Amino acid sequence: METMRELFRYRDLIWELVTRDLKVRYRRSALGFLWSMLQPLLTMGVLMIVFSSIFRFDIKNYPVYALSGILFWNFFQQSIVVSMNSLRVHAYVLQKLPVPMAVFPISTVLSGLVNLLLALVPLLGLLIATGHKMGPSLLFLPVSILIATLFTLGAGMMLAPLSVFFTDIVEMVTVGLMLFFYLTPIFYPKEIVQGTSYYPIIHYNPLRSILEVFRDPIYYSKIPPLSHLSLSLLVTVLALAIGYWAFKRSIDRIPFYL
């Protein structure tokens, strides 16, 4: 509770870190803000060529299916990598000023969120261009995004202290993320592994429920069924609890290792 009040006091700092991150990200590329919209579309284009002509997935309107998965994945993956490093990157501050450390993972996840929201624009364009069925279920999307954000924050807070204590965690997580990319039905329909021994792994992968809650209102034009919703909420609460615990436990030792 006290931490929450403390963080609230530093809200302007969090916002400053978010805008600075966005500025840096877009200053570097010639296409600026356009790039964050273009990049997922290009990835989708590649996937479309590979999976709707070379290996065929029997799935209706594959571009929308793939793009919704990619947007979720980009947000998750980038936020994890950046927030994992956020404490080490700000070592110069943490050794000299008593700042509540949680502001760093929080601000990186928030700037990832802004990117995700920007990338929804081309998704909307694609929905319209392909004549995809759109319903009032889209209004549920903010809730889905909130769940995804909180889950990502929990995971980021879990990893940020670890990467301070152990130098090779970053490499391990990079490999782990690649594994999760394939174990989550991002670019393929879950049904293709049905009946194989991989199915349970993919089915019980915690990321899957978060992804499906995000994808349901977009692709299937439905409010996520209770089974998806309850599982994703459970996973999110768990991630936040573990993240909070890991962070709190290591906070006092972090400045000694930076």
Added chain:
Amino acid sequence: MSSAIAAAPVSPPFAAAPQTQGEEEVVSLDGLSLCYRLAQQRVFSFKEYLINMIRGSLTYNDLWALQDIDLKVCRSEVLGVIGRNGAGKSTLLKVISGVLKPTSGQRRVAGKISPILELGTGFDFELTGLENIYLNALLRGHSRVEVHGKVDEIIEFSGLGDFIHSPVRNYSTGMMARLGFSVATAWVPEVLVLDEVLSVGDARFLKRCHQRLEAFREAGTTIFIVSHNPLEILHHCSRCLWLDGGQIQADGTPQEVVRAYAVSAGDDETVAMLDAPADP
């Protein structure tokens, strides 16, 4: 000359401190110790860590940077901290500032604390001076609106002129110190912590710093100063602490403590200077 003899003329902690007039305590440290676990506190790879854990060879050297420190500092006191390199001065200030948590013991600070722990405290070298004013003040827990109201004054005080628009990486140490001091002292804190910040400014800026410190003291701010310059301690401080090996070696008036330290360090010049005014 051994330090035990040198310290002898100075009375034990607190007894001689003339400021303890039953005033309001702002900073109080009780039996505070801080330990650096040297071997362990370097960053391992997870692989190394596992191997060491299995081998049972996760050994480390404990270095007690602060040992059983008891210290009470009141409103308006200006406490100088002196001692050799590695005596624990900077660690003490980091603990008081809340950057490092003590291994054991209690730290209590009443009110807002504004630390300047090193030159360029928490600056992002790629940002301009102006951007750093905002970032630094926000990192110190101020709001954007508060900074808006103070930013002109901060620039004015720093005397950096047009340099405020160039990246901090182009600044000299003196310019960085000016900017750091200007931001950290733009608001009157209950506690101000200065770790060797006043040693690099030019004479004119130093004079302004001194005026500001004096104004703060009158406003009731408690000030901690780490310095290797005996004149600075004698000029500003109402009380002086000598740290050695992480312990309080002496605590008393600046004249007494600075002299005792100078004697132990073989700093004859300072001893002579301190003794001189006593001659008629």
